[in-house]
Amino acid sequence: MNPAFSVIFLTTLIGAGQGLFMALVTGQVYSLANLLEPQDNVSFYAMGSALALVLLGGGLIAAVFHLGKPSYFFTRAWRGITQWRTSWLSRELIALPAFMLSVFLYGVAHYFDMTRPLFVIKDLVPVDATLLLGVTGAVLSVVLFVCTAMIYASVRFLQEWYSPLTVANFILFGLASGFTLAAAFSAWSGIALVGFFGTWAVIFTVLAALTRGFSIYRNGRIKHKSTLQTAIGVRHTKIKQRSMGFMGGSFNTREFFHGAGRGTVVSVRLFFVIMVFVVPVVLLAASNAMQSAHLPIVAFVAQYLGLMAERWYFFAEARHPQNLYYQTVG
Amino acid sequence: MTQLALVIDLNVCVGCHACVTSCKEWNTSGWAGTMVDHRPYDADPTGTFFNRVQMFEVGEYPNTETVHFPKSCLHCEEPPCVPVCPTGASYKRADNGVVLVDYDKCIGCKYCSWACPYGVRELDEMQKVMKKCTLCIDRITDESRPENERKPACVLACPTNARLFGDVHDSDSAVSVAIRENGGYQLMPEWGTQPANHYLPRRKTRIQIFEDELERADNPLKKEAPLPAAEGETLDDVAY
Numbered sequence: 360m361n362p363a364f365s366v367i368f369l370t371t372l373i374g375a376g377q378g379l380f381m382a383l384v385t386g387q388v389y390s391l392a393n394l395l396e397p398q399d400n401v402s403f404y405a406m407g408s409a410l411a412l413v414l415l416g417g418g419l420i421a422a423v424f425h426l427g428k429p430s431y432f433f434t435r436a437w438r439g440i441t442q443w444r445t446s447w448l449s450r451e452l453i454a455l456p457a458f459m460l461s462v463f464l465y466g467v468a469h470y471f472d473m474t475r476p477l478f479v480i481k482d483l484v485p486v487d488a489t490l491l492l493g494v495t496g497a498v499l500s501v502v503l504f505v506c507t508a509m510i511y512a513s514v515r516f517l518q519e520w521y522s523p524l525t526v527a528n529f530i531l532f533g534l535a536s537g538f539t540l541a542a543a544f545s546a547w548s549g550i551a552l553v554g555f556f557g558t559w560a561v562i563f564t565v566l567a568a569l570t571r572g573f574s575i576y577r578n579g580r581i582k583h584k585s586t587l588q589t590a591i592g593v594r595h596t597k598i599k600q601r602s603m604g605f606m607g608g609s610f611n612t613r614e615f616f617h618g619a620g621r622g623t624v625v626s627v628r629l630f631f632v633i634m635v636f637v638v639p640v641v642l643l644a645a646s647n648a649m650q651s652a653h654l655p656i657v658a659f660v661a662q663y664l665g666l667m668a669e670r671w672y673f674f675a676e677a678r679h680p681q682n683l684y685y686q687t688v689g
Numbered sequence: 690m691t692q693l694a695l696v697i698d699l700n701v702c703v704g705c706h707a708c709v710t711s712c713k714e715w716n717t718s719g720w721a722g723t724m725v726d727h728r729p730y731d732a733d734p735t736g737t738f739f740n741r742v743q744m745f746e747v748g749e750y751p752n753t754e755t756v757h758f759p760k761s762c763l764h765c766e767e768p769p770c771v772p773v774c775p776t777g778a779s780y781k782r783a784d785n786g787v788v789l790v791d792y793d794k795c796i797g798c799k800y801c802s803w804a805c806p807y808g809v810r811e812l813d814e815m816q817k818v819m820k821k822c823t824l825c826i827d828r829i830t831d832e833s834r835p836e837n838e839r840k841p842a843c844v845l846a847c848p849t850n851a852r853l854f855g856d857v858h859d860s861d862s863a864v865s866v867a868i869r870e871n872g873g874y875q876l877m878p879e880w881g882t883q884p885a886n887h888y889l890p891r892r893k894t895r896i897q898i899f900e901d902e903l904e905r906a907d908n909p910l911k912k913e914a915p916l917p918a919a920e921g922e923t924l925d926d927v928a929y
């Protein structure tokens with residue numbers, strides 16, 4: 360497949376935004392259980408939510424540029440929420456705004472200090488508006504992760520994607536980059552949660568390395584179902600295309616071929632493996648030792664660049680059966 | 690239920706592209722708007738087509754065979770491209786099984802093209818909506834036309850009659866008979882998409898002739914030789 364920059368930005372930005380929001384809610388739940396110091400409503404939770412919203416908004420803008428024409432966003436995109444019964448893309452188009460709304464409300468609730476307990480569970484857990492919104496948002500975040508990943512994992516013709524590993528990768532990459540960003544955000548604003556978020560970021564990064572490593576291994580040995588024989592229905596071991604029927608390319612040659620050489624693809628894979636898995640773990644460990652305010656930020660930037668490369672590779676490694684029909688110009 | 694479809698006879702197709710040009714002519718002038726052409730007279734022309742004729746070489750020189758292979762949307766009975774569409778722009782008509790795109794609803798997200806294994810959907814670079822073969826839905830459903838013109842443009846244009854059109858759910862239709870009697874098959878059956886369009890394979894007509902049928906022992910035309918009857922009965926005298 361030919362990687363589209365709109366989709367690369369969309370999936371990496373909202374992934375990091377979702378992960379960051381999950382990190383905020385995790386922090387709140389931990390402090391509720393008295394495992395962490397409670398944090399300031401405005402400078403931590405409200406600002407953190409705003410940062411998550413910026414990422415999600417960036418993703419939304421990228422998505423608009425994935426439409427045939429950006430103007431379709433105003434004239435037609437509403438139709439995209441009508442087919443949620445069958446289409447994961449439609450489900451994502453519902454889940455994304457719903458999640459953004461809950462992040463917004465979560466930030467607003469914290470900003471206005473709406474922390475008076477609404478009720479108390481078993482005389483132990485005081486539940487306030489921010490907690491309710493946080494838990495709702497966390498659930499929606501998981502829903503959005505699944506919807507986004509299933510857009511790819513449900514296309515059975517793209518056998519490289521058609522696997523639960525795709526869903527695991529999307530969730531773990533989002534959590535890893537989001538928690539790294541939470542560590543960077545804490546370090547930047549002088550909040551003493553760098554170690555907490557950094558530890559979780561390392562855990563998610565290592566888990567993501569495992570699932571992604573496994574999917575790279577799986578895709579290296581994949582056996583494609585379709586062959587030139589089934590494509591044209593001729594039983595012969597030697598079939599060659601002599602002409603695809605046109606000279607100057609078509610949608611089918613532009614959308615499904617990335618055109619990069621084997622060397623480029625392998626280099627991109629090496630780059631993302633280093634930038635997504637190795638660099639952030641090393642930098643987060645170093646920042647823990649040195650109490651640096653800058654290293655976690657560098658770690659996030661490196662991981663984010665790596666994730667963009669990862670998403671490019673994700674598209675490039677998927678080979679569509681339609682390519683069998685477009686092998687030779689003529 | 691009716692399922693309209695094409696049956697394409699690879700034994701007859703000569704790869705002339707008449708179906709490609711007549712398809713483009715009919716559909717670019719139709720109610721749905723033009724099918725764009727970019728740089729039509731330059732080195733790298735590109736544009737939207739519903740139908741392409743490809744060419745494959747089977748075997749190794751000198752024992753090769755050329756297969757001309759017209760390809761358009763196969764109007765699958767289980768179309769994987771339809772349920773993935775977020776807007777409902779892609780749909781399958783209940784009354785005749787034709788798979789269509791509503792160009793007024795499509796947002797050009799291309800997702801349906803990922804979900805078609807045959808590479809027959811093309812995003813129009815001008816209108817930015819997904820396009821594909823409609824089986825000339827505006828022709829075949831036009832009751833004001835005489836019956837014999839209610840066929841897709843490609844079928845009417847084909848000079849060798851390699852393209853048959855009809856209802857593959859009607860066992861007695863010409864297309865069903867052709868599929869049944871001439872070995873009609875579907876493309877990429879491994880995906881379970883149940884394409885309605887079928888292809889008829891390349892076929893060779895062979896007669897089997899044995900040596901003794903060429904050189905009959907009692908060939909009466911060999912005047913110079915004595916008639917075998919004079920030498921007693923031959924096999925040909927008892928087996929006829």
Ligand code: SF4
Nearest residue numbers: 762763765768770805
């Ligand atoms: S051939 Fe492709 S576009 Fe046509 S119905 Fe089948 S899956 Fe859909």
Ligand code: SF4
Nearest residue numbers: 774795796798799801
């Ligand atoms: S490109 Fe158009 S027809 Fe295809 S899935 Fe998107 S909205 Fe539906």
